[in-house]
Structure formats: C-alpha cells, structure tokens
Amino acid sequence: MLFCAGRGSRMRALTEKCPKPMIHVAGRPLVDYALAHFDVFDTRVANTHYLPESLEQHLAIRGVTTIFEPDLLETGGGLKNASSLFNGDAVFTMNTDAVWLGDGAVDALRSAWNPDIMDALLLTVHLSKTHGHLGSGDFDIDADGRIHRGGDLVYTGLQIIKLDAVKEIADTAFSMNKVWDALDKKGRIFGAQFDGQWCDVGHPKGIEIAESALKDHGNV
Template sequence: MQTHPSSVMLFAAGFGTRMKTLTRDCPKPMIKVAGRSLIDYALDLARELSPDRIVANLHYKPEQLQAHLEPQGVLLSHETPEILDTGGGLRQAIHLLGNGPVFTMNTDVIWAGPNPLELARDAWDPDIMDALLVCVPLARAMGRKGAGDFTADPQGRISRGGDLVYGGVQIVKTSGLQTIEKNTFSLNELWNQMHDANRLFALQYPGHWCDVGYPEGIEIAESLLKSYDV
C-alpha cells in the first residue's frame, strides 16, 4: 500500500463570489497577481516535487481553466451538473489521483517562504497521521479576515479554534471519504473523523502567507511577493 503522496489535487472549481465583479467573467484561479494567474503559483510549488500527476477540479467557467491547464499536462476532473465542494470534489477525482494519500492545494493563496508541500512531505508520518495540514500563525496570515482555525498540542495534533490558520495545503488519506454518504460535502467532515481518532495534525509554516479570496488581497499579495522577491 502506498503510504506517501505522489499526486497533487488543485481545488479550482469554486464560484469565487468573494471576489465580486472580478469573477464575473473569469474563474478565481485565473485572476492575475503580479501579472500571473493565481493557479500558476500553485503549479510552480507542485512541480517542484515532481509528482506523478497533478489534477484540478473544474466547475465555474471551466473552459478558461481547461484551455490553460490541459496543455500543461494537468488532469481535469469536471464537476457537473453540481459543484461538489472540497470533500466531494476530492472523492470524485480519486480515480485520477490514484490510491494512497495525496497533496491538496487551494489556488487562491500566495506563499512566501519555503515550499509548503516540501515541508509537509518531510514531516508526514502515515503511522500516526491521517492528515497533515500546513497552518500559518495568525500573525503571519496576511489578508486574513476573522480568527484562526485550529490549536495544536505539543505533538502537533489539532483541535478547532485558536490562532492557526489553515493555509490550504495538506497531505490527506482519502479512504475515509468513502464513508461519507453525501455527494456534496466539505473536507471538514473528513477532518472531524480524523480529529475524533486523534489523527489530525498540523505543521506550522515558518514563512508568510496571503489570502487572495477578496479583491483587496491582490494588492496585499503583490506587496508580499515584492518583499520576498518571489
């Protein structure tokens, strides 16, 4: 049985409603930050690991993403007629990703510092972990609106509430998805199972991170990239 991830899932199906008019004619992953599409920053990080395959799920305005990603060798999981949310979307894409744990990435954030996937890969311990979430302390989570998501104990096990922000990168075992009866559901439902089994962990990211889910996040992210000369 495969115990370490060799595939990357990019979440790119969302409507991007928080971006307001910017996503009226453009899917959120194609919005430009410092002259490049958001999803290309995620692809850069993914390719540094030389994964066996990279998969993206599509729903809102899929033609633009398909035209951008297919020539780059990204496999596509089309969600029709309904969008399936992160959990349902990941489950639908398993036949493309392969068995075993996978990396997943949100495509509406910017990382400044070491590659978060490499950090997760090096810290992954499948004997005790069902998921390892790369989290950012609230003080280094730029553009974040609201509180954090998790608290970690000294061993890295996490529980809800606290000043750690989930950064949108994780390694996760997918077998538990098959026990969820809904078609459309969030990965939070899978994380809840893992939390109850004491197998949900976090890795604290040492660099900075920016949420580009809102229009004002674009300028913040561009300033962050400039300061890190990324």
C-alpha cells in the same frame, strides 16, 4: 489535487467573466502560484465547474488533468469524485486562492507525514505571518502534533490526506471540514507549521495585498 471548482463569489465583479483561479496577481494567474508547489508531482488533477474553458486550457498546457463537475461538490466531494485518478493511499490537496512567501511547503508536510498515526496532515501558518486574512485562527497544535479547532494557526490550504478518510463520507457533496471533524474524534488529524508567510487572495483586496507583499519580498 488542486481545488479550482468554486464560483469565487467573494471576488464579486472580478469573477463575472473569469474563474477565480485565472485572476491575475502580479502578472500571473492565481492558480500558477499553487502549481509552482506541485511541479514535483507526476499526477496533478484539478476540478473545474464555473467558466471552465480558459482554466482547463491553461492547465492542459501545464500537464494537469481536469475533471469537470456539473454540480458543485465542495472540497471533500471534489476529492472523492476524483479519487480514482490517483495511485496510492494518500494525496496532497491545495486550494488555489493563496500566494506563498517562502519555499518548502510541500517538503514540510512530506517530512512530517507519518501514515501509521495520521490520516490527515494540514500545513498551517501563525496568524502573525498572514497577509490579507480577514478571519481569526483556525487551529491549535498540541504537544503530540494533533490539531484542534481554535487557536492562532491558520490553515494554508495545503494538506496530505488519505483517500479512505474522504471515501468514508457517504455524501456526494461535502466540505473537507466534515472529514476533519471525523478525524479529530479519532485523533488522526495532525498539523505542521510553515516557516514562511502566506497571503489570502480569496477576496478583492487580497490581490493588492498579495502584490505588495510579493514586491516587499523581492518576488516581482
């Protein structure tokens, strides 16, 4: 599941006529950096809402199923709304406003996933390995691999999550944070760390920062 429905208001003028996932970074639409990690999956779904036409056409060419949201449902609500399109108990979800420096993000989660004890597994990166990130850390990981709020680990926007954990939320529109908080109380949310580096492209300066980081790492 690729989250593509947001209005991208932090991008200001850049999203007046263009949905955020279609903003170009180093000559490529931002959404393509997320898609590069999801080419191993047969079923790929993206939710759309704001200025969806160009994004839906772009994704259709790449074999991605889109589901239009007349009203914004946020990340948790968006996944719940699309849940019938997936087979299996758990799915990978990914935000589409980041650029990754390094490979193996999906494999890192897949190898650490243990459905017997986990309802969600979030991929994090240490604050020191981020570019363009304006905030502090999001989580800390304890000795058992469970994550808790606070600490120097930043959520990269990639996770594995069981669909039942999302369906348990009665609301129609809700953030994934609501699911995570419920799972934290149950001790069912875990974290893994990404070995590479990660660029936050959720704001205008993030584009230049990401392009510079890509060039430094020989990716452009």
